Amino acid sequence: MYNKITLLGNAQDAGRPQIGCTQKCCDDARKDFTLVRNPVSLGLHGDQFGIVEITRCISHQLGRVNNPKLSEIWLTHAHLGHIEGLGQLGKEALNSKNIKLRCSDSVVDYVMKHPIWKKLVIRNNITFDKYFSDEIIPIKVPHRAQDFDTHALLFRGQNNNILFLPDHDTWEETLESVGYDNPKDWFISLGASIVLLDGTFWNVDELKNRVQARVPHPSVSETIDLLGSRNEGDLRIIFIHLNHTNPLHYPDSEEYLKVENMGWEIGYEGMEFEL
Ligand SMILES: [Zn+2]
Ligand SMILES: [Zn+2]
Numbered sequence: 001m002y003n004k005i006t007l008l009g010n011a012q013d014a015g016r017p018q019i020g021c022t023q024k025c026c027d028d029a030r031k032d033f034t035l036v037r038n039p040v041s042l043g044l045h046g047d048q049f050g051i052v053e054i055t056r057c058i059s060h061q062l063g064r065v066n067n068p069k070l071s072e073i074w075l076t077h078a079h080l081g082h083i084e085g086l087g088q089l090g091k092e093a094l095n096s097k098n099i100k101l102r103c104s105d106s107v108v109d110y111v112m113k114h115p116i117w118k119k120l121v122i123r124n125n126i127t128f129d130k131y132f133s134d135e136i137i138p139i140k141v142p143h144r145a146q147d148f149d150t151h152a153l154l155f156r157g158q159n160n161n162i163l164f165l166p167d168h169d170t171w172e173e174t175l176e177s178v179g180y181d182n183p184k185d186w187f188i189s190l191g192a193s194i195v196l197l198d199g200t201f202w203n204v205d206e207l208k209n210r211v212q213a214r215v216p217h218p219s220v221s222e223t224i225d226l227l228g229s230r231n232e233g234d235l236r237i238i239f240i241h242l243n244h245t246n247p248l249h250y251p252d253s254e255e256y257l258k259v260e261n262m263g264w265e266i267g268y269e270g271m272e273f274e275l
């Protein structure tokens with residue numbers, strides 16, 4: 001049983017600063033280490049300690065919560081930033097024994113196709129386990145499914161149900177796949193009181209050197225337009241998985257204030273949620 005979740009990273013897969021970025025967003029974070037942000041991950045606290053996503057920053061992320069012994073890992077999907085830390089479980093690092101890896105069948109297949117990760121299974125550093133429990137329910141969402149599928153995770157607790165949805169492609173496709181007309185109705189149908197939501201990009205022309213349409217995510221601007229302002233008693237929606245380019249990394253930005261004034265939140269590392 002888990003009773004608390006800690007946000008261990010609020011950035012997109014590549015973190016902040018992102019390798020190769022020479023813009024202000026990452027130069028700032030190279031000069032001031034307090035601006036460094038880890039790729040998204042959740043710590044699950046209870047009679048055992050689990051995490052969601054295993055990033056290359058796993059050692060620091062565990063350190064933030066007193067370095068607990070890891071018993072299981074849940075994955076939403078297998079894009080690199082979400083699974084890169086698996087290598088840290090091997091012989092060269094932790095050399096773990098049978099940490100449970102809980103992911104979808106297509107992610108199991110994907111992990112087993114890669115020699116480095118396959119070795120972790122052969123050496124019993126990790127053992128696959130079923131991809132649902134009484135308190136954690138995966139919900140399939142459309143997100144670039146060439147190699148594997150992607151899920152959101154719903155955590156059911158005594159005090160809160162928390163939905164974790166770090167990556168999806170478009171609201172149109174996601175809402176169609178779950179059968180709702182707008183995000184809030186879907187969240188309410190799940191009984192969610194807190195949603196940790198894909199906030200990768202602020203708007204649709206944020207990437208200057210790449211074609212942003214090839215890395216689809218609903219922008220925060222679009223999402224808050226769909227949501228409108230928060231009413232009293234509404235659920236909490238907290239944006240996470242922020243790309244290095246996202247102005248929401250700056251609490252004094254116009255964009256940050258806009259989200260805040262509408263009543264929604266931006267996730268920060270170390271943020272805790274009672275389950
Ligand atoms: Zn991601
Ligand atoms: Zn940058």
Ligand SMILES: [Zn+2]
Nearest residue numbers: 077079143167
């Ligand atoms: Zn992804």
